[in-house]
Amino acid sequence: MAIDTDKNGYTILFSILMVIVVGSLLAFLASGLSERIKENERFEKQQNILYAMGVNENTPDSGVNFIPTDVVEDKFTERIKSQYVLVNDEVKEDANAFMIDVKKQLAALKAGNEARLPIFVGEKEGKEVYILPMYGKGLWDAIWGFISVDKEMIVQGVYFDHKGETAGLGANIKMRFFMDDFIGESLLDGNSYSGITVSKTNNDPLNEDKEDNEVDAIAGSTITGNGVTSMIKETLKAYKPYLETIRNK
Amino acid sequence: MALLSKKDTNLILDPLADNNPITIQVLGICSALAITAELKASVVMAVSVIFVMGVGNVVISLMRNVIPSKIRIIAQLIVVATLVIVVDQVLKAFQYELSKTLSVFVGLIITNCIIMGRFEAFALGNGVWRSFLDGIGNALGYGVILIIIGFFRELLGSGTLFGFPVFGDPIAKTGLYSIGYENNGFMIIPPAALIVVGIIIWVQRSMNPALVEEN
Numbered sequence: 001m002a003i004d005t006d007k008n009g010y011t012i013l014f015s016i017l018m019v020i021v022v023g024s025l026l027a028f029l030a031s032g033l034s035e036r037i038k039e040n041e042r043f044e045k046q047q048n049i050l051y052a053m054g055v056n057e058n059t060p061d062s063g064v065n066f067i068p069t070d071v072v073e074d075k076f077t078e079r080i081k082s083q084y085v086l087v088n089d090e091v092k093e094d095a096n097a098f099m100i101d102v103k104k105q106l107a108a109l110k111a112g113n114e115a116r117l118p119i120f121v122g123e124k125e126g127k128e129v130y131i132l133p134m135y136g137k138g139l140w141d142a143i144w145g146f147i148s149v150d151k152e153m154i155v156q157g158v159y160f161d162h163k164g165e166t167a168g169l170g171a172n173i174k175m176r177f178f179m180d181d182f183i184g185e186s187l188l189d190g191n192s193y194s195g196i197t198v199s200k201t202n203n204d205p206l207n208e209d210k211e212d213n214e215v216d217a218i219a220g221s222t223i224t225g226n227g228v229t230s231m232i233k234e235t236l237k238a239y240k241p242y243l244e245t246i247r248n249k
Numbered sequence: 250m251a252l253l254s255k256k257d258t259n260l261i262l263d264p265l266a267d268n269n270p271i272t273i274q275v276l277g278i279c280s281a282l283a284i285t286a287e288l289k290a291s292v293v294m295a296v297s298v299i300f301v302m303g304v305g306n307v308v309i310s311l312m313r314n315v316i317p318s319k320i321r322i323i324a325q326l327i328v329v330a331t332l333v334i335v336v337d338q339v340l341k342a343f344q345y346e347l348s349k350t351l352s353v354f355v356g357l358i359i360t361n362c363i364i365m366g367r368f369e370a371f372a373l374g375n376g377v378w379r380s381f382l383d384g385i386g387n388a389l390g391y392g393v394i395l396i397i398i399g400f401f402r403e404l405l406g407s408g409t410l411f412g413f414p415v416f417g418d419p420i421a422k423t424g425l426y427s428i429g430y431e432n433n434g435f436m437i438i439p440p441a442a443l444i445v446v447g448i449i450i451w452v453q454r455s456m457n458p459a460l461v462e463e464n
Binding site: 011018037166205 | 284286287290314315316317318319320323324327331334335338339341342343345352353402403406407412420434437438
């Protein structure tokens with residue numbers, strides 16, 4: 001017996017069935033896998049934070065090599081000495097600060113509400129480094145990352161990532177040639193927190209001048225580059241009270 | 250008995266050349282523009298589409314007698330979207346690194362007009378095995394063009410292939426760059442893809458004049 005697929009009743013029945021089948025399949029899958037996915041995301045965050053403080057498996061000519069996922073948790077507890085949150089200009093210890101969603105907190109800060117901004121203090125070659133999360137806008141979508149500085153506000157390393165910047169152009173902010181340029185730059189210009197500008201006109205493609213608060217931009221990705229510049233500025237603005245205290249330590 | 254009859258073989262081979270989805274049917278152009286600045290992205294996209302098209306065509310073909318014609322487009326859309334999301338979630342759980350590379354393409358795969366086009370034009374009216382072959386064939390035809398475009402754009406635009414420098418170092422001026430060669434930044438932006446597609450169409454039609462439409 002052939003089914004009359006043109007009847008309205010059948011069409012409605014079919015749509016209902018399909019929604020139920022697809023919906024439950026996806027719900028089942030999402031709840032079944034969510035734990036593993038969350039774990040992967042946690043490892044990734046730890047890898048990124050460690051990368052930003054210079055703990056990674058990079059060799060001089062390699063690409064970006066993170067600490068492998070199977071050891072990253074141990075390495076993270078070993079190298080990150082303490083985690084804090086900055087609430088209303090006050091610093092409080094919080095062992096799970098790295099799980100805080102920075103996007104939400106920065107939005108709350110902008111709206112004038114109470115925000116909990118995470119700070120990580122790591123140890124590198126015997127001195128303390130301070131790692132701050134960043135979050136901003138690129139050309140198409142979100143960009144984010146981490147920046148680590150020492151007491152003198154000299155950048156020890158950065159990590160950038162993005163959601164959907166143009167492949168081959170803006171997407172290259174997560175390549176080593178771009179991120180490595182930030183190392184050694186200062187966030188301070190004299191006494192003001194001027195950050196680091198991604199500049200198209202600094203005439204310094206090898207980034208030999210570490211005093212200029214500028215790194216060389218990627219050709220063809222002006223808006224992503226400007227996004228990185230303003231992301232660093234915004235981060236500095238949000239964390240200024242904390243940075244003041246470390247400088248005066 | 251041969252695994253594939255002559256008709257079946259044509260289902261795979263036709264879309265590779267004389268009935269190519271991009272150069273002849275002019276479908277899937279938007280993703281061909283968006284993601285071909287790098288060879289790696291092209292390959293990832295090609296493989297993903299081969300998978301989604303193969304499985305999607307099979308599912309639609311299995312359902313072809315029960316899908317009400319009034320809502321068939323929605324039904325097709327749901328099938329692709331579900332497939333892509335399932336793959337995305339599974340990869341996120343078990344192959345996190347790979348899933349990060351792919352995540353950009355998820356939206357592009359769902360809206361790829363080749364996929365919807367083949368569901369509508371072939372899978373709804375043909376058996377499972379033939380639909381599977383048609384899906385694979387069309388996805389291969391799409392992938393081949395994507396990879397050709399990606400090859401030229403990355404080579405001429407960034408001087409690299411799969412991220413490895415081919416011509417030398419443009420900043421330290423070694424290799425070809427030492428004699429004044431420059432990367433062509435234009436190749437990286439989307440309009441360049443359109444020009445490469447145009448050249449491929451031109452070359453293909455001059456080699457086979459039968460493809461040229463008569464006015």
